[in-house]
Amino acid sequence: LGCPKNLVDSEILLGLLTQRGAQVVEDPAQARTILVNTCAFLESAVREALDAIFELAEHKKTGITRTLAVFGCLPERYRGELAGLLPEVDLIWGAGVPDQMIDRLPGFGRAESLDPADWPEPGFAPETPQPRLRSAPFYRAYLKIAEGCGNACAYCLIPQLRGRFRSRPMDALAAEAEGLAASGVRELILVAQDTTAYGRDRGETRLADLLRELGRIDGIDWLRVMYAYPSGVTRDLIRAMAQTPKVVPYIDLPLQHASPDVLKKMKRPHRADPRGLIEKLRGQIPDLRLRTTMMVGFPGETEKDFEYLMEFVEQVRFDHLGVFKFSPEEGTAAARMPNPVPGRTKENRRRKLMALQRRISRSINRSFVGRIEPVLIEGPHPETELLLVGRTRGQAPEIDGVVYINQGAAAPGDIRPVRITEAHDYDLVGEIVD
Numbered sequence: 440l441g442c443p444k445n446l447v448d449s450e451i452l453l454g455l456l457t458q459r460g461a462q463v464v465e466d467p468a469q470a471r472t473i474l475v476n477t478c479a480f481l482e483s484a485v486r487e488a489l490d491a492i493f494e495l496a497e498h499k500k501t502g503i504t505r506t507l508a509v510f511g512c513l514p515e516r517y518r519g520e521l522a523g524l525l526p527e528v529d530l531i532w533g534a535g536v537p538d539q540m541i542d543r544l545p546g547f548g549r550a551e552s553l554d555p556a557d558w559p560e561p562g563f564a565p566e567t568p569q570p571r572l573r574s575a576p577f578y579r580a581y582l583k584i585a586e587g588c589g590n591a592c593a594y595c596l597i598p599q600l601r602g603r604f605r606s607r608p609m610d611a612l613a614a615e616a617e618g619l620a621a622s623g624v625r626e627l628i629l630v631a632q633d634t635t636a637y638g639r640d641r642g643e644t645r646l647a648d649l650l651r652e653l654g655r656i657d658g659i660d661w662l663r664v665m666y667a668y669p670s671g672v673t674r675d676l677i678r679a680m681a682q683t684p685k686v687v688p689y690i691d692l693p694l695q696h697a698s699p700d701v702l703k704k705m706k707r708p709h710r711a712d713p714r715g716l717i718e719k720l721r722g723q724i725p726d727l728r729l730r731t732t733m734m735v736g737f738p739g740e741t742e743k744d745f746e747y748l749m750e751f752v753e754q755v756r757f758d759h760l761g762v763f764k765f766s767p768e769e770g771t772a773a774a775r776m777p778n779p780v781p782g783r784t785k786e787n788r789r790r791k792l793m794a795l796q797r798r799i800s801r802s803i804n805r806s807f808v809g810r811i812e813p814v815l816i817e818g819p820h821p822e823t824e825l826l827l828v829g830r831t832r833g834q835a836p837e838i839d840g841v842v843y844i845n846q847g848a849a850a851p852g853d854i855r856p857v858r859i860t861e862a863h864d865y866d867l868v869g870e871i872v873d
Contacts, residue, residue, distance in 0.1 A: 440487060440491060441477070443665075446574070447581050447630075448563050449476045450575075453574075454569060454570030456541060456572075467495055468502045471503055471545070472546075473504055474508050475511075476511040477491075477511040478512050479511075479512040479513040479516040480768075496527035506529045508530035508544065509525070510531070510532040510540060516599070516600060522552065533558040535560055560602040560603070561587075561600060568615045571615075571618075577623045577624070577851075582619070584612055584630070585604060585606045585633070585634070585636065585637050587601045587605055588601060588603075589639075590633065593706045594768065599770065601632065604633065604636055604639075606640050609649055612653070616656050627653065628663045628665060630665050630666060631666060635673075646667075647676045662687065663835060664680070664691065667692055668692075681723050681724045687832035688833065689729075690720065691730040691731070692731050693731060695732065695733060695734045696744075697748045697752070698743075700739075701737055701739070704737065705773070714754070730760070731761075732761040733761070734764070735762060735780075735792060736784065738767075740765075760796045761838065763789075764785040800864055805862040807862060812856070812869070813831070814844070816829045816844075816850065816854070817851060827844040828841050831857075841866055843866060843867070843868045845868060845869075847873075855871050857871055
């Protein structure tokens with residue numbers, strides 16, 4: 440459950456388990472042991488995790504399942520409390536022990552939970568290449584380049600759930616990337632809580648150096664950078680993105696807001712107006728596509744602050760923008776702040792900002808009609824074999840739009856030239872050209 444970083448941790452755990460002889464099944468009803476890697480970033484994620492746990496616990500009554508194990512961010516958030524609250528769960532660990540769990544699973548050692556007092560620092564950042572049994576499509580993979588977070592945003596629990604920021608060694612990442620390329624991966628997506636902080640804790644390489652190193656790996660065609668904090672976007676990083684052919688012209692800048700007053704209350708690491716940075720990025724990286732996320736309804740956000748945000752978004756014209764309502768999470772500084780914004784106001788602001796972005800996205804997409812774009816083919820449309828689905832370099836998987844292809848044939852994992860023939864609010868339509 441949760442973010443791509445959790446997905447990578449789960450794939451590593453499955454890789455280690457299969458090395459030890461475990462058989463992995465897709466249907467929980469056929470599993471003797473069920474593992475749940477949880478998210479607890481927001482209360483909604485906590486509810487989703489609990490719903491999944493209760494649903495999976497039913498297999499202990501009706502099937503061959505004997506053990507239900509829970510690990511990840513949910514136990515970290517409620518350290519020491521979860522065992523008493525969830526009698527259905529047999530084994531509980533935190534977010535930093537995927538590799539240590541194996542010896543405490545049935546069939547591999549003495550089945551027991553690890554005492555919360557003995558849990559290592561949360562967040563799994565292996566120093567050496569790890570085996571992975573991947574669950575994502577074969578042609579793309581996430582590469583977790585760091586763990587934890589060194590920022591102290593007022594609304595965020597990540598430093599508590601995932602620990603301090605720790606970069607993984609570049610040689611380990613390069614070896615892992617080479618293994619992924621050998622398995623058929625063509626798109627490598629770099630993730631961390633703050634990718635632009637990569638290497639800062641080691642005093643050695645930086646994200647720019649890592650991109651250049653990964654750009655030399657045969658088989659990888661696209662390198663994509665997510666979660667790039669503006670405060671860490673340096674001249675060298677921009678140069679590396681522009682000059683490394685495999686780095687796609689796409690960057691995810693999680694801004695959260697534009698009002699200086701709101702950013703100050705949020706305790707964001709960047710509070711300066713990012714328009715200059717965005718202009719520099721667009722000026723030096725041809726055809727750049729920009730994604731960001733914005734939060735509305737932070738405590739004390741006034742109508743003036745929101746109008747400032749609306750004007751900023753209208754002027755900058757992001758290619759992709761996600762909008763989230765502030766959620767007061769217990770244990771954060773923001774949850775105790777005065778002047779909360781009413782729920783109805785938060786929802787109205789979210790809808791208003793999304794309506795603006797929909798118009799912007801439709802306008803940008805229309806500018807692509809007639810152009811030929813390289814598209815990574817993902818496979819047939821889930822509802823009809825008459826259409827293929829793919830993504831341009833400017834569309835990240837699962838969060839941005841897609842390209843529907845109504846003429847031409849290609850296999851999943853192919854990168855083919857596609858002429859864009861139609862534009863919709865978030866998606867494009869096109870035909871393969873040879």
